[in-house]
Amino acid sequence: MSTKAAAVRAAAARVVTAVARGQSLDTALPQAAARTPARDRALLAELCYGTLRWHPRLMAIVDHLLARPFKPKDADLSALLATALYQLEYTRIPAHAVVHETVAACRSLDKPWAAGLVNALLRNAQRQRAQLDARLAHEGPYRTAHPPWLARLLAADWPEDAEAVMAANNTRAPMCLRVNRQRADRASYLERLAAAEISARPTTHSADGIVLTTPRAVSELPGFADGLVSVQDEAAQLCAPLLAPAPGQRVLDACCAPGGKTGHLLELAPDCELVALDNSGERLTLVSDNLQRLGADAQVVAGDAGAPATWWDGKLFDRILLDAPCSATGVLRRHPDIKLLRRADDIAKLAAAQRRLLLALWELLAPGGFLLYATCSVLRAENDAVVATLTAKRSDARALPMPGMPGAVTETGRQWLPGKEDNDGFFYALLEKY
Numbered sequence: 001m002s003t004k005a006a007a008v009r010a011a012a013a014r015v016v017t018a019v020a021r022g023q024s025l026d027t028a029l030p031q032a033a034a035r036t037p038a039r040d041r042a043l044l045a046e047l048c049y050g051t052l053r054w055h056p057r058l059m060a061i062v063d064h065l066l067a068r069p070f071k072p073k074d075a076d077l078s079a080l081l082a083t084a085l086y087q088l089e090y091t092r093i094p095a096h097a098v099v100h101e102t103v104a105a106c107r108s109l110d111k112p113w114a115a116g117l118v119n120a121l122l123r124n125a126q127r128q129r130a131q132l133d134a135r136l137a138h139e140g141p142y143r144t145a146h147p148p149w150l151a152r153l154l155a156a157d158w159p160e161d162a163e164a165v166m167a168a169n170n171t172r173a174p175m176c177l178r179v180n181r182q183r184a185d186r187a188s189y190l191e192r193l194a195a196a197e198i199s200a201r202p203t204t205h206s207a208d209g210i211v212l213t214t215p216r217a218v219s220e221l222p223g224f225a226d227g228l229v230s231v232q233d234e235a236a237q238l239c240a241p242l243l244a245p246a247p248g249q250r251v252l253d254a255c256c257a258p259g260g261k262t263g264h265l266l267e268l269a270p271d272c273e274l275v276a277l278d279n280s281g282e283r284l285t286l287v288s289d290n291l292q293r294l295g296a297d298a299q300v301v302a303g304d305a306g307a308p309a310t311w312w313d314g315k316l317f318d319r320i321l322l323d324a325p326c327s328a329t330g331v332l333r334r335h336p337d338i339k340l341l342r343r344a345d346d347i348a349k350l351a352a353a354q355r356r357l358l359l360a361l362w363e364l365l366a367p368g369g370f371l372l373y374a375t376c377s378v379l380r381a382e383n384d385a386v387v388a389t390l391t392a393k394r395s396d397a398r399a400l401p402m403p404g405m406p407g408a409v410t411e412t413g414r415q416w417l418p419g420k421e422d423n424d425g426f427f428y429a430l431l432e433k434y
Contacts, residue, residue: 003101004037005097005101005104006101006102006105006108007036007040008036008040008043008047009083009084009101009104010105012032012048012051013076013079013083013105013109014032014079014109015029015032015048016055016079017075017076017079019052019337019340019341020340025049025052025335026335029045046091049336050090051082052339053336053339054086054089054090054145054170055145056141056142056145056147057142058082058085058089059078059141060139060141060142061125061132061136061142062078062081062082064132064135064136065081065121065125066121074111074114076109077109080105080106080109081118081121081122084098084102084118084122085122088126095126098122099123102118103118106118144163144166145166145339146169146339147342149343149344151166153347153379153381154329154379157378157379158378158417164419165418168417168418169332169418169419170333172333173333173424174212174215175211175214175215175216175231176212176231176233176234176237177189177200177209177210177211177212177221177230177231177232178206178208178210178229178230178232178237178260179208179209179210179228179229180208180228180294180295181268182270182296183294183295184228186202186207186208186210189222189223189229192223193212196222198212199212199213200213201213203234204406204421205238205405205406206234206237206238207241208237209234209237211234211422225293227293230263230264230294232264233331233334233424234424236260236261236426237264238406239323240261240264240267240268242405242430243319243321243372244268244370245272245274245318246318247269247272248271248272249269249319250273250275250315250366251269251272251274251275251317251319251320252274252317252319252320252321252361252364253277253321253323254277254321254322254323254357254361255277255278255322255323256278256287256323257283257286258283258286258290259286259287259288259291261321261323262274262291262298265321266291266296266297266298267296270296275298275299276299277301277302277305277311278301278302278303279303280302284300284302288300305322306353306356306361307360308360308363308364312364316364316365317364317366317369318369319371319372320361320364320365320369320370320371321374322358322371323374323375324354324357324373324374324375324382325353325354326350326354326376326382327346327377327379328342328377329342329376330376330417330418330426330427331418332418333418333424334424347379347381350382351382354375354382355390358371358387358389358390359389359390362390362394362397362431362433365433366433367396368432368433369432370400372428372431373387374426374427375426375427376425376427378415378417378418378425382427383410383413383415383429384413391412391431397431397432397433399412399413399430400430400432402414402430406423407420407428410427414427414428415427416428
């Protein structure tokens with residue numbers, strides 16, 4: 001009979017396997033958590049996030065240990081070994097407990113025949129730790145814990161920063177809050193956190209941001225249900241102030257779900273006329289729920305930002321935020337499953353989609369208006385190259401400097417690389433129509 005601890009390891013192995021087969025962690029983990037006792041869900045999340053964060057490195061070890069790969073139908077055993085190696089390498093769980101519960105998890109996976117093999121492999125991994133490190137030290141996936149194609153692109157785009165970027169991607173992301181200035185101010189909310197014995201500090205660049213020393217459930221945050229704060233990284237918090245909406249202006253937040261930046265725009269200019277657009281009706285429900293919590297109001301519209309004829313009313317916008325769908329290579333520490341889900345040939349496809357959106361939305365911008373093109377990517381193909389397409393095609397488009405903004409100055413905007421100030425990676429290009 002497998003133990004409860006073994007069942008959690010088996011559940012984590014199933015999640016990692018699901019991600020390896022193309023399912024997002026945001027989908028696979030909640031499904032597994034719903035079948036896991038509440039007391040074990042934190043451990044389940046730790047095993048899933050940690051194993052995916054280090055997956056390329058861990059699988060390099062698994063591949064080295066195995067005389068021959070498991071059959072595809074037994075991919076969950078590879079994932080189980082990876083979760084065990086993560087525990088041995090990166091947690092304080094005693095090694096004997098890791099081995100015992102992982103072996104027992106074979107039964108939870110309905111593969112008791114693998115127990116002896118898994119036990120032997122983990123014992124070998126412990127005995128050969130130093131030799132494995134020496135043999136694999138120069139292999140890219142082992143050294144960087146990144147897929148080789150991504151490591152190559154980062155080295156090409158950011159030759160002096162690539163190693164630091166990858167190191168930052170392998171860290172845990174902090175929990176950052178944005179204070180709703182319509183309902184509170186940062187100084188007073190910091191006092192409320194202190195009264196609740198929640199340690200925090202103000203962010204450096206966002207006037208509304210707070211970083212928690214230790215992440216907390218939102219239910220523990222004073223006033224969260226009443227809209228006093230939202231969870232949002234500092235890098236994302238810089239978008240709304242850059243666009244600087246004003247009362248009475250017509251503003252479009254394209255590709256808006258789940259609505260973090262939508263709420264921020266309305267916190268800065270509650271009297272603007274804001275249209276929140278996304279092509280996913282299901283995700284727009286999240287936007288509406290978020291706005292209701294914040295006490296903000298917008299026109300929520302389902303539609304393809306690249307096909308305005310299907311949803312646009314013909315009135316030009318004074319401000320447009322295009323937070324374009326992208327590779328998410330700037331937020332790997334929050335979404336480590338991207339290391340498994342993304343492929344090299346995705347980048348050109350994403351860039352083509354981004355160009356389509358940008359060129360289409362430019363037609364909706366009023367003369368004298370501003371469009372902010374933003375991504376959570378660190379790849380130039382999705383950032384400067386996309387914006388350069390617009391400025392080359394349209395004589396009425398120019399990229400503006402952004403003095404005081406953090407990040408590296410690029411051809412068309414600013415690139416804030418992950419980890420420079422414990423931030424996510426983010427690209428910003430502020431474009432004026434003249």
